[in-house]
Amino acid sequence: MSRRLTNLLLLPFLVSAFVTGWMAFATGTGWVRLPLIIHAISGLVIVVLIPWKSVIVRRGLARNRGQASTSSMLMLMVGIAILSGLLFSVAGIRSYGPLTAMQVHVGAGVLSLPLAVAHVWQRPVRPTRVDVERRNLLRIGGVLGVSGISYLALTGGTRLFRLPGHERRATGSYARGSGNPSAMPVTSWLDDSTPRIDPSEWRLVASHADDVTTYQLEDLAVFTDEVTAILDCTGGWFSEQTWGGVWLNRLVDIGNGSSVLVTSATGYRRRFPIGDSDRLLLATTLGGEPLSPGHGFPVRLVAPGRRGFWWVKWVQSIEIDDRPWWWQSPFPLT
Numbered sequence: 001m002s003r004r005l006t007n008l009l010l011l012p013f014l015v016s017a018f019v020t021g022w023m024a025f026a027t028g029t030g031w032v033r034l035p036l037i038i039h040a041i042s043g044l045v046i047v048v049l050i051p052w053k054s055v056i057v058r059r060g061l062a063r064n065r066g067q068a069s070t071s072s073m074l075m076l077m078v079g080i081a082i083l084s085g086l087l088f089s090v091a092g093i094r095s096y097g098p099l100t101a102m103q104v105h106v107g108a109g110v111l112s113l114p115l116a117v118a119h120v121w122q123r124p125v126r127p128t129r130v131d132v133e134r135r136n137l138l139r140i141g142g143v144l145g146v147s148g149i150s151y152l153a154l155t156g157g158t159r160l161f162r163l164p165g166h167e168r169r170a171t172g173s174y175a176r177g178s179g180n181p182s183a184m185p186v187t188s189w190l191d192d193s194t195p196r197i198d199p200s201e202w203r204l205v206a207s208h209a210d211d212v213t214t215y216q217l218e219d220l221a222v223f224t225d226e227v228t229a230i231l232d233c234t235g236g237w238f239s240e241q242t243w244g245g246v247w248l249n250r251l252v253d254i255g256n257g258s259s260v261l262v263t264s265a266t267g268y269r270r271r272f273p274i275g276d277s278d279r280l281l282l283a284t285t286l287g288g289e290p291l292s293p294g295h296g297f298p299v300r301l302v303a304p305g306r307r308g309f310w311w312v313k314w315v316q317s318i319e320i321d322d323r324p325w326w327w328q329s330p331f332p333l334t
């Protein structure tokens with residue numbers, strides 16, 4: 001493998017790992033397996049290229065071009081991302097002190113991208129036609145083949161030797177407290193924190209254009225809708241629980257609206273396709289008991305099949321309108 005080809009291959013596979021990681025977070029729990037297989041293989045391509053890249057690194061350091069700090073940080077971040085990913089998926093290592101393994105893994109992955117851009121900016125390698133000659137395509141195929149076989153060996157070995165990783169769901173998440181609400185972790189997306197809500201003052205405003213209905217907590221207590229669903233958190237855990245409350249479409253006339261916007265008392269919000277409104281539960285109970293503040297008291301959204309960041313807590317309004325559901329950032333920014 002030439003130095004040139006090694007450098008040319010590393011960037012697209014780093015970008016592929018980055019993109020497929022986010023795709024896995026975005027695709028809910030349906031066809032999440034495919035992006036995660038590509039994700040793992042992309043990470044393993046980087047590992048397979050280490051012997052060639054380390055020669056380049058040694059030479060670069062010997063020449064000491066004064067740009068070593070960006071390169072070293074990049075190596076460190078990519079190294080942390082790969083190691084924490086493998087330790088999570090194979091050995092079941094889910095935390096490092098106060099940080100979850102996913103916080104470390106995704107944090108290192110996110111930091112590695114601007115570093116990679118700076119690195120390539122400092123040392124550009126322009127692809128030419130020679131790079132796609134038969135000989136080089138065979139080499140690329142070889143690297144992909146070895147990475148694919150390594151992936152099969154890792155997943156097969158994890159199952160065969162019943163390593164902790166064999167207990168993961170397709171999303172990569174591990175079970176936490178299923179059927180036992182008090183053992184279900186309390187987590188929030190980024191900086192959202194538990195608000196103090198006085199149940200006697202709390203109101204739910206359900207609106208569709210000029211049609212506005214306001215509910216108090218006791219108005220919702222008469223509904224007995226129920227669903228057993230898996231909350232699969234991007235933090236690397238999942239929990240199956242039974243939630244009680246009311247289907248969203250029973251509180252507001254969905255008419256010919258396009259989407260429903262669900263907003264929390266904290267300002268956190270997510271927009272859903274209108275077709276989901278009969279599968280979205282506004283939950284007031286978890287395991288037959290009122291929700292705890294951390295789990296969204298007095299009302300939280302239960303969005304079966306979607307990752308945890310869609311399950312808006314401390315809901316205070318639901319609005320039907322004509323905007324398309326995808327008219328929002330794919331991931332909440334706060």
Ligand code: HEM
Binds near residue numbers: 078112
């Ligand atoms: C860009 C640098 C990244 C690299 C090199 C990388 C590499 C890896 C590797 C090698 C694994 C172990 C895969 C396995 O053994 O099945 C892994 C797991 C994982 N990564 Fe990344 N990753 C990166 C960034 C990200 C990002 C940005 C996200 C999410 C936004 C992410 C989400 C995940 C998840 C959910 C798993 C667990 C998958 C499972 O257990 O099946 N990764 N990563």
